[in-house]
Amino acid sequence: MDRDRLKAPIADLADFDALDPFFRIIEQGLDGLAGPGHFFDLLADDITVEYVVSVPGYPPRVEGRAAVAELYRPYRTAMVLDRCSDLAVYHDAAKDVAVLEYACHGHAVATGNPYHNRFVSILTLRDREVAHWRDYLNPVAVFDALGWPSATD
Secondary structure (H helix, E strand, C coil): CCCCCCCCCCCCHHHHHHHHHHHHHHHHHCECCECCCCHHHHEEEEEEEEEEECCCCCCCEEECHHHHHHHHHHHHHCEEEEEEEEEEEEEECCCCEEEEEEEEEEEECCCCCEEEEEEEEEEEEECCEEEEEEEEECHHHHHHHHCCCCCCC
């Protein structure tokens, strides 16, 4: 990667305040492996994100740093994270792959229900940026917080 090349900034970072604890735990997990910078600075412009275990209505795949930001931008209308914890980092330097395990805690905006979820994120790094991200979560934790989908959803 050309370190002199500047990435297009992600506009209005305040829109993402509900995700600050998530951003911080990912930044912590990738410290020394990617970056430096804000969460979005750690992502390659051409990143591919796959949500392998997710929830209905969430895209299974997102391509591009700007698309990831736009997917996360309205997050605060659904869920607010208070903290993230239990970080474990595994790194295979030969393959430039990092595995992050962590938990996120917060509440759903519409219901006020607590939200507690565990994640496993498998990140492929290229030139100190995340080029590919595979994400796994517990969908039941999302349903418990947001409400279970009806049989017609």
